[in-house]
Amino acid sequence: MSERRPVLAVIGAGPAGLAATLAAAARGVRVTLIDSGTQAGGQFYRQPAPGLGARRPQALHHQWRTWERLRTGLDTRLADGRVTHLTDHHVCWVERDSSVEGEPVRDDPAAPGFTVHALLGPEQRESVAIRAHGVLLATGAYEKVLPFPGWTLPGVVTAGGAQALLKGGLTLPGRTAVVAGTGPLLLPVATGLAAAGARVVALVESAGPRDFVRRSRSLAGAPDKLAEGAGYAARLLRHRVSVKARHTVLEAHGVERLESVTVAALGPDGRPRPGTALRLPCDTLAVGHGLLPHTDLADGLGCRLDGPAVRVDDEQRTDVPGVWAAGESTGVGGAALSLAEGHLAGRSAAARLHGTAPDPARRTRAARTRTRLRAFSEGLAGAFAPPAHWAELVTDETVVCRCEEVTAGAVREAVGSLGAGDLRTVKLLTRAGMGWCQGRMCESGVAGVAGCAATPARRLPARPVPLGMLAAPTDDPPPAR
Amino acid sequence: MNPLELVRARAGTPFTVRFDGREIEALPGRTVAAVLWSAGVTAWRTTRDGGRPRGVFCGIGVCFDCLVTVDGRPNQRACLVPAEPGADIRTQEGTGHDE
Ligand SMILES: Cc1cc2nc3c(=O)[nH]c(=O)nc-3n(C[C@H](O)[C@H](O)[C@H](O)COP(=O)(O)OP(=O)(O)OC[C@H]3O[C@@H](n4cnc5c(N)ncnc54)[C@H](O)[C@@H]3O)c2cc1C
Ligand code: FES
Numbered sequence: 001m002s003e004r005r006p007v008l009a010v011i012g013a014g015p016a017g018l019a020a021t022l023a024a025a026a027r028g029v030r031v032t033l034i035d036s037g038t039q040a041g042g043q044f045y046r047q048p049a050p051g052l053g054a055r056r057p058q059a060l061h062h063q064w065r066t067w068e069r070l071r072t073g074l075d076t077r078l079a080d081g082r083v084t085h086l087t088d089h090h091v092c093w094v095e096r097d098s099s100v101e102g103e104p105v106r107d108d109p110a111a112p113g114f115t116v117h118a119l120l121g122p123e124q125r126e127s128v129a130i131r132a133h134g135v136l137l138a139t140g141a142y143e144k145v146l147p148f149p150g151w152t153l154p155g156v157v158t159a160g161g162a163q164a165l166l167k168g169g170l171t172l173p174g175r176t177a178v179v180a181g182t183g184p185l186l187l188p189v190a191t192g193l194a195a196a197g198a199r200v201v202a203l204v205e206s207a208g209p210r211d212f213v214r215r216s217r218s219l220a221g222a223p224d225k226l227a228e229g230a231g232y233a234a235r236l237l238r239h240r241v242s243v244k245a246r247h248t249v250l251e252a253h254g255v256e257r258l259e260s261v262t263v264a265a266l267g268p269d270g271r272p273r274p275g276t277a278l279r280l281p282c283d284t285l286a287v288g289h290g291l292l293p294h295t296d297l298a299d300g301l302g303c304r305l306d307g308p309a310v311r312v313d314d315e316q317r318t319d320v321p322g323v324w325a326a327g328e329s330t331g332v333g334g335a336a337l338s339l340a341e342g343h344l345a346g347r348s349a350a351a352r353l354h355g356t357a358p359d360p361a362r363r364t365r366a367a368r369t370r371t372r373l374r375a376f377s378e379g380l381a382g383a384f385a386p387p388a389h390w391a392e393l394v395t396d397e398t399v400v401c402r403c404e405e406v407t408a409g410a411v412r413e414a415v416g417s418l419g420a421g422d423l424r425t426v427k428l429l430t431r432a433g434m435g436w437c438q439g440r441m442c443e444s445g446v447a448g449v450a451g452c453a454a455t456p457a458r459r460l461p462a463r464p465v466p467l468g469m470l471a472a473p474t475d476d477p478p479p480a481r
Numbered sequence: 482m483n484p485l486e487l488v489r490a491r492a493g494t495p496f497t498v499r500f501d502g503r504e505i506e507a508l509p510g511r512t513v514a515a516v517l518w519s520a521g522v523t524a525w526r527t528t529r530d531g532g533r534p535r536g537v538f539c540g541i542g543v544c545f546d547c548l549v550t551v552d553g554r555p556n557q558r559a560c561l562v563p564a565e566p567g568a569d570i571r572t573q574e575g576t577g578h579d580e
Pocket of ligand 2: 536537538539540541542543544545546547548558559560561
C-alpha cells in the first residue's frame with residue numbers, strides 16, 4: 001500500500017526542511033530528506049559530532065524544545081519508513097523529467113517526476129540519482145561578507161562559520177574575539193563564543209539604535225522576537241562584551257595571522273568619524289554582513305527568483321509545477337520563519353501530490369506566524385545595513401575575490417580604464433568570481449567596489465562536479481506510483 | 482570554560498593525526514578543520530599567486546578557502562572532511578599538484 005504513496009524529495013534538513021518533511025509525511029507522502037551534512041539540524045540546530053559525546057548540547061542552542069520535537073518526529077518517521085534521510089549527499093542539480101509534460105498530479109498516470117543528482121560524502125567523488133514526484137527546496141542561506149583590508153588573514157572567519165565550528169566541532173579558532181559586521185546573527189555568535197570561553201572584546205555593529213526606532217512599527221509586531229533581543233543584550237552584558245553600535249571595522253592587521261583590528265565610529269554620513277579609530281588586539285574576527293539565499297537548484301529548475309531569493313506563492317510553491325521552496329532560500333528571516341514556511345510547504349506538497357488542494361493556508365496558525373515574522377524580518381533587514389560607503393574603505397591592494405586573488409585595484413581598473421560597465425564584464429576582465437566558490441563569497445564585494453548592481457549569477461551545476469558525473473546514467477527507476 | 486566543558490562532553494578515545502609531519506591529538510567526529518583549530522593551527526593552505534596563508538572562512542563548505550591535502554589527496558575541504566585516525570594532513574601549496 002505504502003508503495004503507492006507519492007514521493008517528495010526535500011533538499012535540506014534544517015528547520016524548514018524538517019518541518020516540511022514532518023508535515024508531508026503526516027499527510028500520506030513518502031519523503032526522501034536529502035542533506036549534505038552528516039546530521040539533521042541545518043545551521044540553526046547544527047549538532048555536535050556524536051563522537052564528541054556532548055551531554056548538554058542545548059548549552060549552545062536556543063529553542064531546544066522545538067528541536068526535540070523535530071528530532072522525535074523525524075525518528076518516528078524514520079522508524080515507520082515514511083521518511084528516508086540521506087546524509088552526506090550534496091545535491092548538484094535537479095532536473096525535471098523532460099519526457100512528459102503536465103501537472104505533477106498523483107492521479108495522472110503520465111505525471112512527470114524529478115531526478116535529484118547528488119554527490120556522496122565530503123570528497124564528492126561518487127554520485128547518485130534520486131527520483132521523486134515533487135521537490136521541496138529548503139537549502140537555506142550562506143553568509144555575505146564584504147571585503148576590507150586584512151579580511152583574508154587566517155583568524156578572520158565568517159560569523160556563521162565560527163558558530164558552525166563551535167556547534168559542530170566544539171572548538172574555537174582562538175581565545176580573544178571581535179564579532180563585527182551587521183545583522184541579527186552577530187548576537188548569537190557573540191554570546192555563543194563568550195559562553196564557550198572566548199573573551200569577546202567587542203561586538204561591532206554598523207547599524208545604530210536610530211535605525212531600529214525608525215522601524216519600530218514593523219518590529220513591534222513580534223514581541224517574542226524583541227524579547228529574544230533583550231535576552232541577548234543581557235547575556236552580552238554578563239559576558240562583558242562591549243557593544244559598539246554604529247561602528248565598523250576599518251582593517252584587520254597581522255602578518256601570518258590576525259593580531260588586531262582597527263574599528264571606528266560611523267558619522268551621520270555613513271563614513272568613519274575622524275579621530276575615533278581604535279585598535280583592538282584579538283586573534284579571531286568573526287564577521288558577517290547578512291545572509292544570502294541558496295538559489296542555485298531553483299535557478300537550475302527554471303524557478304523564478306525575486307531579487308536574491310526564490311519566489312513562492314501562499315502555499316510556498318515556486319512557479320515550476322511540482323517544485324516548492326521554504327526557509328531562507330526564499331528570503332532570510334531566521335529559524336522560526338523557516339519552520340512556519342516549511343510546515344506550509346509540506347502541507348501544500350502533500351495535498352497537491354495527492355491531487356487535492358490544501359486547507360486555505362491563510363487561516364492556519366503557521367500562515368499567521370509567517371505573515372508576522374516576514375514583516376518583522378523586513379523591518380530588521382532595513383535596519384541592519386553595512387556602512388553606506390563601505391566600498392571607499394577597500395584599499396586598492398585589498399584582495400576582493402578570495403579564490404582568484406583579484407584586488408580591488410584590478411576591479412577598479414576594469415571599470416575605469418577598461419570601461420567595464422557591468423559585473424559580467426568585470427568578471428571576464430579580472431577573473432573575479434570565477435574561482436572555486438563560483439562567486440558566492442565575493443559577488444557583493446566585487447559589485448560594490450565596481451559600483452555595479454549585484455546580479456545573481458547563474459551557477460550550474462550547484463557544486464563543482466566531476467566530469468564523469470555529467471554523463472552518468474540514472475539507473476534508479478522512477479518510484480512506483 | 483571551553484566548548485567541551487560547556488556541553489559536558491564525554492568524548493570518545495582521542496587518536497593522533499599528523500599535520501605537516503607533527504603529531505596532533507584529535508577527538509573522534511571532528512572535522513580536519515576542528516582538529517587543527519583545537520591544536521591552535523589556523524592556516525593550512527597557501528594561495529596560488531600570492532603564496533598567502535589561508536584556513537577556514539565560511540565554515541560550511543561554500544568558500545573553498547580551507548582546502549588541504551589529506552593522505553596525498555589535495556583540495557579537500559577541511560571544514561567538511563572528518564579527521565580519521567592516522568590521517569596525514571599537509572599544508573596545501575598552490576593547487577596542491579606538483580607544477
Ligand atoms: C553558517 C551559518 C550559521 C548560522 N548560525 C545561526 C545561529 O547560530 N543562530 C541563528 O539564529 N541563526 C543562525 N544562522 C541563520 C540560519 O540561516 C537560520 O537560523 C536557519 O537555520 C534557517 O533555516 P533553513 O531551514 O531555512 O536553512 P538551514 O538551516 O541553512 O538548512 C539548510 C540545509 O540545507 C542543506 N543544503 C544546502 N544546500 C544543499 C545541497 N545543494 N545539497 C544538500 N544539502 C544542502 C544544508 O546542509 C543545511 O543543512 C546561521 C546561518 C549560517 C549560514
Ligand atoms: S571554510 Fe569555507 S569551504 Fe571550508
